[in-house]
Amino acid sequence: MTADEPKISRRLERMDDLVSLCARRGFVFPSSEIYGGINGFWDYGPLGVELKNNLKAIWWQRVVRERDDVEGLDSSIIAHPRTWEASGHVEHFSDPMIDCRACKKRFRADQLEEAGHCPAREGSSEHDFTEPRRFNLMLSTRIGASEDAASVAYLRPETCQSIFNDFKRVREVSRQPIPFGIAQIGKAFRNEINPRNFTFRSREFEQAELEYFCHPSERAKWFAHWRDERLRFHRDLGFDESCLRTRPHAQDELAHYCQAAFDIEYRFPFGWQEIEGIHDRGDWDLTRHGEYSGKDLGVTDLETKERFVPIVIETSVGIDRTCLALLANAYEEQSLDDGETRTVLHLHPAIAPIKVAVLPLSKKLAEPARGLARDLRSGMSVFYDDAGNIGRRYRRQDEAGTPYCVTYDFESLTDGRVTVRDRDSMKQERIALADVRAHLRERVELGS
Ligand code: GAP
Numbered sequence: 286m287t288a289d290e291p292k293i294s295r296r297l298e299r300m301d302d303l304v305s306l307c308a309r310r311g312f313v314f315p316s317s318e319i320y321g322g323i324n325g326f327w328d329y330g331p332l333g334v335e336l337k338n339n340l341k342a343i344w345w346q347r348v349v350r351e352r353d354d355v356e357g358l359d360s361s362i363i364a365h366p367r368t369w370e371a372s373g374h375v376e377h378f379s380d381p382m383i384d385c386r387a388c389k390k391r392f393r394a395d396q397l398e399e400a401g402h403c404p405a406r407e408g409s410s411e412h413d414f415t416e417p418r419r420f421n422l423m424l425s426t427r428i429g430a431s432e433d434a435a436s437v438a439y440l441r442p443e444t445c446q447s448i449f450n451d452f453k454r455v456r457e458v459s460r461q462p463i464p465f466g467i468a469q470i471g472k473a474f475r476n477e478i479n480p481r482n483f484t485f486r487s488r489e490f491e492q493a494e495l496e497y498f499c500h501p502s503e504r505a506k507w508f509a510h511w512r513d514e515r516l517r518f519h520r521d522l523g524f525d526e527s528c529l530r531t532r533p534h535a536q537d538e539l540a541h542y543c544q545a546a547f548d549i550e551y552r553f554p555f556g557w558q559e560i561e562g563i564h565d566r567g568d569w570d571l572t573r574h575g576e577y578s579g580k581d582l583g584v585t586d587l588e589t590k591e592r593f594v595p596i597v598i599e600t601s602v603g604i605d606r607t608c609l610a611l612l613a614n615a616y617e618e619q620s621l622d623d624g625e626t627r628t629v630l631h632l633h634p635a636i637a638p639i640k641v642a643v644l645p646l647s648k649k650l651a652e653p654a655r656g657l658a659r660d661l662r663s664g665m666s667v668f669y670d671d672a673g674n675i676g677r678r679y680r681r682q683d684e685a686g687t688p689y690c691v692t693y694d695f696e697s698l699t700d701g702r703v704t705v706r707d708r709d710s711m712k713q714e715r716i717a718l719a720d721v722r723a724h725l726r727e728r729v730e731l732g733s
Pocket of ligand 1: 442444445475477484485486488492559599601602603604605606607
C-alpha cells in the first residue's frame with residue numbers, strides 16, 4: 286500500500302456536502318448571491334459551465350450528429366401565445382397549491398409531508414391551511430409597450446413545443462422522410478411552487494429534447510429504440526448501475542398528452558428521482574397545432590400515398606438534473622493512510638470540466654511547463670498551477686474531478702519525461718513528453 290492509498294471511503298450521503306463543494310469550487314451557486322440569492326435560480330461557475338457544456342456536447346453528438354435521421358434546432362424561448370393554448374399548458378399545466386393562513390407559506394398540496402410545523406401558531410404546531418387551488422406553472426411576461434391582455438406571452442415551460450411549431454418547415458428544408466427526429470437543447474422555465482433539492486427542482490433549467498416522428502404502426506418499435514438508446518447514454522456517462530433504474534408510468538400518472546411513458550431515475554441522497562422522461566405523445570401535438578394554426582401538419586407516405594399525422598416519441602432529459610446526478614454519483618470522501626482526507630469527484634473524463642492539470646514541481650520550471658500546457662490546450666481543457674505544495678495542488682484537482690495531473694520536475698529537463706498521475710488510483714507513471722498528448726487524448730474521450 287502506498288502512503289496515499291485510501292483506507293475508508295464514503296459516498297455522498299448528505300446533499301449539503303455536495304452543495305458546499307459546488308459553491309466552494311465554483312461549480313454551482315445561488316444566482317444573485319450578493320442580494321441573498323433568488324429561490325429556484327442558480328449560476329454555473331467556471332467548473333460548472335464546462336461540465337454542463339460537456340454534457341450538452343455529448344448529447345448533441347449522440348442524438349444529432351451520429352445519426353442521419355435527426356435534425357437540430359435552436360428556437361426562440363418565447364413562442365406565439367397560441368402555442369400554449371394548443372399544447373394544453375394554459376388549461377392543464379398546474380399544480381395544486383395550498384396556503385397557510387398563519388405563517389403565509391405556500392405548499393404543493395400533493396407534498397404536504399414537507400410542510401413541517403407552522404412557525405406562527407402558538408399552542409398548536411398545525412398549519413391553518415386554505416382549500417387547495419390550481420396554480421399554473423407557466424412564467425409570463427409582456428411583449429411590447431402595451432399593457433393589455435393581448436401582450437401577455439410565456440417563457441416556454443418545455444422546449445419541445447417549438448419543435449412542433451417548426452415541424453413542417455424543418456421537414457421541408459431537410460427533406461427528411463418519416464421517421465425522423467428534431468432535437469433541441471435550451472432553457473425552460475416553470476414557476477415551481479417549491480423549488481428544492483439544490484438544482485433538482487429549479488424555476489429556470491435546461492432541457493435536451495428529441496421529438497421523433499414516426500408512422501403509427503411503428504410507435505412501439507421506436508419507443509423501445511429510444512428507451513434503449515437513452516439508457517445506453519446514461520450508462521456510458523459512468524452512472525453506478527445500482528443508482529440507475531427505469532420506471533414505467535402508471536395510467537393515472539400520465540401527462541395530458543401522453544399515451545405511455547417511463548422515467549430514467551437516479552438514486553439521489555433524497556431518494557429515487559426522474560432525470561429523463563421517454564414519452565409516447567401520440568398525435569396530440571401535431572393534431573392540436575394543426576387545429577389551432579389552421580395549417581395541415583399531416584404527411585403523405587410517398588410509396589403508399591397514405592395521409593397520416595405522425596406519432597411523436599419524445600426523449601426529454603434535464604441537463605441540470607443530470608449534472609446534479611453526475612456530481613452526486615462522482616462524489617467520494619476518502620481517509621488516506623497518512624491521516625488526510627481527500628474529497629474526489631470520479632467524473633467520467635469526457636464530462637470532467639478540466640481534463641488535465643499541468644503542475645511544475647517548482648516555479649523555476651514554469652517556462653517549459655507552460656509550454657507543455659500550451660501544446661495540450663488545443664485538444665482539451667487544461668489548467669496550469671505552479672503555486673504551493675504539490676500534494677495540496679493534487680487535492681484541489683481531485684475535488685474538481687480532473688482525471689489527470691502532469692507534473693513537470695527537474696528530471697524532465699534532462700530525460701524529456703513527465704509524471705502523469707491518475708485521479709482515481711493515484712498511481713503515477715513516467716511518460717515521454719512527446720507521447721503525453723496522445724496518451725491523454727485517448728483517455729478523455731467517451732467510449733474510453
Ligand atoms: N417535454 C416533456 C417534458 O418537459 P417533463 O417530465 O416535465 O417532460 C423533462 O420534463 C425533464 O426536464 C425532467 O426529466 C427533468 O430532468 C427536467 N425538469 C423538469 N422540471 C424541472 C425543474 N423544475 N427543474 C429542473 N429540471 C426539470
